[in-house]
Amino acid sequence: MDSTTKPMAASKLKAVDVSVFYGEKQALYDVSLNIDEKSVTSFIGPSGCGKSTFLRCFNRMNDVIPSCRVAGQIIMDDVDLNSPKIDPVLLRARVGMVFQKPNPFPKTIYENVAYGPRIHGLAANRQEMDFIVEDSLKKAGLWKEVSDRLNDQATGLSGGQQQRLCIARAIAVGPDVLLMDEPCSALDPIATSIIEELISDLQNRFTIMIVTHSMQQAARVSQKTAYFHLGKLIEYGDTKEIFTRPQNEQTEAYISGKIG
Amino acid sequence: MNDHSNSVSSSPGASGLYSAPTDVRMAHIAAGLKKRRAASKRLRFYGIMAIVTAIGFLCILLTTIISNGYTALQQTEVAVVIEVPAGEILDDAGAIDAEKSRNFNWAGLVKRSFRKEFPEVTGMLEQRSLGELLSANAGYDLRLQIEDAGVVPTGPVTYWVKASDDVDMLMKGRMDRTIDEKMRRIKDDQLVWFDKTVAKDNIRLVFNSTFFTMADSREPESAGVLGAIVGSALALIVTVVLALPLAVMAAVYLEYFAPPGRLTDFIEVNVNNLAAVPSIVFGLLGLAVFLGFFGMPRSAPLVGGMVLALMTLPTIIIATRASIRAVPSSIRDAALGLGASPMQTALDHILPLAAPGILTGTIIGIAQALGETAPLIMIGMVAFIVDVPTSFTDPATALPVQIFIWSDSAERAFYERSSLAIMVLLLFLISMNLAAVMLRRKFEKKW
Ligand SMILES: Nc1ncnc2c1ncn2[C@@H]1O[C@H](COP(=O)(O)OP(=O)(O)OP(=O)(O)O)[C@@H](O)[C@H]1O
Numbered sequence: 001m002d003s004t005t006k007p008m009a010a011s012k013l014k015a016v017d018v019s020v021f022y023g024e025k026q027a028l029y030d031v032s033l034n035i036d037e038k039s040v041t042s043f044i045g046p047s048g049c050g051k052s053t054f055l056r057c058f059n060r061m062n063d064v065i066p067s068c069r070v071a072g073q074i075i076m077d078d079v080d081l082n083s084p085k086i087d088p089v090l091l092r093a094r095v096g097m098v099f100q101k102p103n104p105f106p107k108t109i110y111e112n113v114a115y116g117p118r119i120h121g122l123a124a125n126r127q128e129m130d131f132i133v134e135d136s137l138k139k140a141g142l143w144k145e146v147s148d149r150l151n152d153q154a155t156g157l158s159g160g161q162q163q164r165l166c167i168a169r170a171i172a173v174g175p176d177v178l179l180m181d182e183p184c185s186a187l188d189p190i191a192t193s194i195i196e197e198l199i200s201d202l203q204n205r206f207t208i209m210i211v212t213h214s215m216q217q218a219a220r221v222s223q224k225t226a227y228f229h230l231g232k233l234i235e236y237g238d239t240k241e242i243f244t245r246p247q248n249e250q251t252e253a254y255i256s257g258k259i260g
Numbered sequence: 261m262n263d264h265s266n267s268v269s270s271s272p273g274a275s276g277l278y279s280a281p282t283d284v285r286m287a288h289i290a291a292g293l294k295k296r297r298a299a300s301k302r303l304r305f306y307g308i309m310a311i312v313t314a315i316g317f318l319c320i321l322l323t324t325i326i327s328n329g330y331t332a333l334q335q336t337e338v339a340v341v342i343e344v345p346a347g348e349i350l351d352d353a354g355a356i357d358a359e360k361s362r363n364f365n366w367a368g369l370v371k372r373s374f375r376k377e378f379p380e381v382t383g384m385l386e387q388r389s390l391g392e393l394l395s396a397n398a399g400y401d402l403r404l405q406i407e408d409a410g411v412v413p414t415g416p417v418t419y420w421v422k423a424s425d426d427v428d429m430l431m432k433g434r435m436d437r438t439i440d441e442k443m444r445r446i447k448d449d450q451l452v453w454f455d456k457t458v459a460k461d462n463i464r465l466v467f468n469s470t471f472f473t474m475a476d477s478r479e480p481e482s483a484g485v486l487g488a489i490v491g492s493a494l495a496l497i498v499t500v501v502l503a504l505p506l507a508v509m510a511a512v513y514l515e516y517f518a519p520p521g522r523l524t525d526f527i528e529v530n531v532n533n534l535a536a537v538p539s540i541v542f543g544l545l546g547l548a549v550f551l552g553f554f555g556m557p558r559s560a561p562l563v564g565g566m567v568l569a570l571m572t573l574p575t576i577i578i579a580t581r582a583s584i585r586a587v588p589s590s591i592r593d594a595a596l597g598l599g600a601s602p603m604q605t606a607l608d609h610i611l612p613l614a615a616p617g618i619l620t621g622t623i624i625g626i627a628q629a630l631g632e633t634a635p636l637i638m639i640g641m642v643a644f645i646v647d648v649p650t651s652f653t654d655p656a657t658a659l660p661v662q663i664f665i666w667s668d669s670a671e672r673a674f675y676e677r678s679s680l681a682i683m684v685l686l687l688f689l690i691s692m693n694l695a696a697v698m699l700r701r702k703f704e705k706k707w
């Protein structure tokens with residue numbers, strides 16, 4: 001518990017023999033890998049192979065699904081995140097998440113960003129909150145577009161703007177890990193490239209894990225790539241290596257478009 | 261289906277419509293089309309018939325109620341020239357003395373004054389029979405008129421006092437004067453006096469404000485629904501205050517916190533069962549538990565509200581759960597993903613978004629409770645109560661129970677009033693349902 005509260009502690013993440021079950025059905029088989037700090041790691045693989053399931057292990061969002069059971073260890077700074085000592089609320093303040101579909105609260109833009117800091121009591125007064133909101137929106141590259149309409153409804157923003165708002169909302173809590181589950185799947189190429197640039201900017205401050213269906217996107221934004229197939233981690237390594245010299249035939253087939 | 265798979269798998273290109281030339285296939289489909297059209301036409305006709313029947317019955321019902329009840333909006337009054345003996349009710353300073361006024365025989369004064377219009381009536385029995393044309397409460401009405409005015413006029417003044425309910429019915433044409441005297445509530449000599457009064461233009465129909473400002477009475481002309489309305493309102497306040505928070509909390513718990521398992525399933529099934537329990541059973545429960553065990557007061561809106569709350573609880577729980585589930589799970593994920601606790605997620609995001617649905621469900625549940633009679637009868641809210649209740653423990657009755665009491669009375673005038681009370685009840689119900697619809701319209705969210 002202690003270590004999760006240290007704000008700037010190095011977050012080296014390690015998955016050890018992670019298996020996930022939905023009821024009787026096993027969705028992940030003994031996945032083990034290390035995540036580098038302050039870098040972007042992408043998870044790729046055909047639909048239904050368990051990428052989202054794996055990603056949700058890192059902030060215990062699988063707890064929310066009643067039938068879901070996680071075995072194995074996810075270790076962050078020498079603490080097992082699955083241990084009962086870990087408070088998921090505290091963990092999620094440290095491991096932020098951006099979802100596949102932009103899901104702003106049906107409230108104002110300001111309220112969306114301010115909600116996280118508010119529930120965690122991160123701002124002592126209105127000035128501090130204003131600063132957090134502005135800073136997060138700037139980091140998410142949205143400030144210029146919305147600075148004059150912070151009190152407008154967030155649902156009135158475009159899809160790409162909404163997704164960047166969701167990133168700002170996650171950043172505002174001050175996490176050091178960001179999980180992104182196909183953050184660009186609902187966006188057009190322009191909005192996608194804006195978000196990709198954003199990810200590159202953010203990687204200096206956050207450890208980022210991103211699920212994507214776009215090989216190009218994985219190649220562009222990530223330093224490391226993990227390829228999953230049918231719930232198993234098939235190959236994991238430097239993105240360059242994976243895309244130029246895949247060791248495994250399945251990986252090669254997927255990357256060259258033969259499966260998936 | 262079989263044709264299809266056969267022609268494809270076993271003998272491609274062989275007989276069967278699937279592989280027949282296009283025009284043959286089209287001709288076949290066109291031939292079948294006529295039958296299909298006829299079937300859908302028939303179905304539409306049945307549907308229209310069903311709706312017409314339903315609306316027809318509704319119209320008959322409404323017409324009956326309205327035609328029976330609208331006359332209760334008016335009340336017959338008779339003009340009587342009265343000289344109030346100022347000396348007997350004024351104090352030394354010239355103001356009305358409450359004590360003296362209370363002890364004064366107002367009823368006698370009104371009857372004596374009324375008799376002066378009919379000098380020919382001399383016999384004791386006849387005089388009494390003449391007095392029966394006026395309301396038994398005419399004296400009380402006069403006292404109120406004078407006390408409200410605050411002054412006692414000198415000399416004879418014409419006052420309008422309520423006629424008896426029988427005269428009222430006669431005036432409104434609801435009494436058949438041609439039938440045999442023995443069968444009539446108004447006798448032949450009374451009819452003569454009535455006609456004389458009408459001829460002198462000393463009788464009129466005015467708006468029946470008593471109906472909306474008074475509680476129940478033995479005399480139809482003095483009876484009103486205000487007591488019942490206030491009784492219903494008090495009971496429903498208790499119902500909302502109890503049922504809404506309980507139901508919402510129960511629903512939130514069942515949706516978000518209940519650990520999946522036998523017990524939760526059992527509770528879920530029984531919440532749904534509870535919604536189907538006949539309301540009289542809740543009345544029996546209230547009688548046994550609230551009155552019998554806890555010794556709470558009889559006929560009190562507090563107890564009525566508690567019983568109705570039990571009855572409304574499942575309705576609101578079910579509505580709340582449905583509207584909680586209608587909130588997209590992405591909103592919940594977003595909040596949880598930021599580190600909001602389940603309680604914060606529910607209070608900050610889910611409930612505000614579910615509120616219109618919860619409110620609608622509550623209004624519908626309350627509307628049901630408003631129309632409920634049986635459980636209230638069980639806990640004694642069926643008593644005859646002449647005062648408008650002022651607190652949750654005052655004995656009171658409720659609107660539907662009042663209707664029940666009146667419709668059971670012998671007097672024709674009560675029958676008319678019960679129809680009007682039904683109209684009042686329907687008005688409340690319709691406006692509540694309208695409010696529910698409007699709320700739903702207004703808050704319908706798109707995400
Ligand atoms: N809530 C759930 N209940 C039961 N099974 C689930 C649930 N969520 C996922 N699964 C199953 O687990 C497996 C992995 O699902 P997951 O969502 O992790 O796949 P994914 O790799 O993210 O796929 P996609 O690329 O389509 O998003 C799938 O077979 C899926 O059917």
Ligand SMILES: [Mg+2]
Nearest residue numbers: 051052053181
């Ligand atoms: Mg997924």
